[in-house]
Amino acid sequence: MRIIHCADLHLDSKMTSNLDRMRAKERKAELLGTFCRMVDYAKMHDVSAILIAGDMFDTGSISALTRNTVRDTITANKDIDFYYLKGNHDRDSFLSSLEEVPDNLKFFDEGWTSYPMNNDASVILTATELSAKNNNLCYNALVLDPKPVNIVMLHGQEVETGTRDKAEIIALRELKNKNIDYLALGHIHSYKQKPLDGRGVYCYPGCLEGRGFDETGEHGFVLIDIDPIGHKVDTSFVPFASRRLYEVNTDVTGCMTSAEIADKITEEISGQDIDSRSLVKIVLKGQLDIEAEKDTDYLTKRFEDNYYFVKVEDETGYIVDYADYALDASLKGEYVRMIEAASDISELDKPEVIRMGLMAIAGEQI
Ligand SMILES: [Mn+2]
Numbered sequence: 001m002r003i004i005h006c007a008d009l010h011l012d013s014k015m016t017s018n019l020d021r022m023r024a025k026e027r028k029a030e031l032l033g034t035f036c037r038m039v040d041y042a043k044m045h046d047v048s049a050i051l052i053a054g055d056m057f058d059t060g061s062i063s064a065l066t067r068n069t070v071r072d073t074i075t076a077n078k079d080i081d082f083y084y085l086k087g088n089h090d091r092d093s094f095l096s097s098l099e100e101v102p103d104n105l106k107f108f109d110e111g112w113t114s115y116p117m118n119n120d121a122s123v124i125l126t127a128t129e130l131s132a133k134n135n136n137l138c139y140n141a142l143v144l145d146p147k148p149v150n151i152v153m154l155h156g157q158e159v160e161t162g163t164r165d166k167a168e169i170i171a172l173r174e175l176k177n178k179n180i181d182y183l184a185l186g187h188i189h190s191y192k193q194k195p196l197d198g199r200g201v202y203c204y205p206g207c208l209e210g211r212g213f214d215e216t217g218e219h220g221f222v223l224i225d226i227d228p229i230g231h232k233v234d235t236s237f238v239p240f241a242s243r244r245l246y247e248v249n250t251d252v253t254g255c256m257t258s259a260e261i262a263d264k265i266t267e268e269i270s271g272q273d274i275d276s277r278s279l280v281k282i283v284l285k286g287q288l289d290i291e292a293e294k295d296t297d298y299l300t301k302r303f304e305d306n307y308y309f310v311k312v313e314d315e316t317g318y319i320v321d322y323a324d325y326a327l328d329a330s331l332k333g334e335y336v337r338m339i340e341a342a343s344d345i346s347e348l349d350k351p352e353v354i355r356m357g358l359m360a361i362a363g364e365q366i
Pocket of ligand 1: 087
């Protein structure tokens with residue numbers, strides 16, 4: 001049998017931290033669209049169950065569009081079972097909005113609940129919603145029959161040892177040697193799969209779509225192929241997001257003009273094969289001469305037509321080569337030497353102070 005494991009869809013996220021209102025609305029619609037596309041994929045690829053390992057919705061307030069679309073997608077796909085575990089972002093609002101819970105929507109509570117996933121019960125899904133109340137006790141209460149293929153689903157942050165009294169903490173050590181074949185997790189927003197013990201693996205699929213620049217890289221879901229007779233569990237990560245976010249770090253040390261900086265950025269970007277649908281954050285790094293000309297607004301404009309969204313973040317520092325000014329008889333040289341000698345300005349601040357002063361002398365806007 002074939003199963004999809006996804007998590008952290010965060011449907012109805014505002015998406016306004018980088019994007020203007022129009023594009024934020026568009027991205028919000030894309031998050032929902034990607035969920036629907038994933039269900040289409042499931043239908044086309046003979047997937048019989050979708051595990052949603054928490055944080056399906058971003059907050060308790062769910063728009064009518066999202067609520068209706070999710071509900072109708074579930075009811076229109078009766079051949080697929082949807083196992084929806086609430087995460088720390090989810091509230092009861094979706095389930096309580098349903099006049100009638102569709103037969104193919106399964107959910108969980110703060111005790112362990114097990115569902116046989118196929119007719120002969122050779123694949124069993126067991127899950128609970130972690131809270132501060134049950135977190136300490138739930139591990140002892142988890143007892144699994146060694147015979148079937150056991151999938152366990154939880155939402156929270158993995159820790160190797162200790163701190164169990166908090167909600168959303170998953171004590172991996174307590175889950176070892178419990179006959180788990182696949183531990184389906186949610187909460188961490190990037191894909192990660194590792195061995196759990198001699199028998200099973202644990203896996204975070206990551207969020208289905210990256211939202212901010214802390215969610216760069218590939219995003220998608222995990223496809224699980226189970227052979228219950230051979231007791232085999234094969235998994236593969238399926239990249240599925242409709243757009244990707246990139247952080248392009250560019251060392252601009254030595255550049256003297258915005259045009260030279262733009263060339264460095266072009267060089268860096270072309271090495272990364274970035275699709276024009278992407279969101280790109282360009283981060284300028286390194287050290288610039290105090291007399292270098294750099295205009296981040298210009299640089300943003302220069303690249304923003306090439307991608308869905310571009311922002312430029314400036315992390316450069318300035319350096320002064322005092323020897324350059326030692327013999328300079330102009331007002332500029334006089335000013336640099338004065339700041340160099342000033343004992344009430346820290347050495348760290350001096351390059352910035354000198355740059356401002358030189359720009360003022362040159363009549364540039366600061
Ligand atoms: Mn979470």
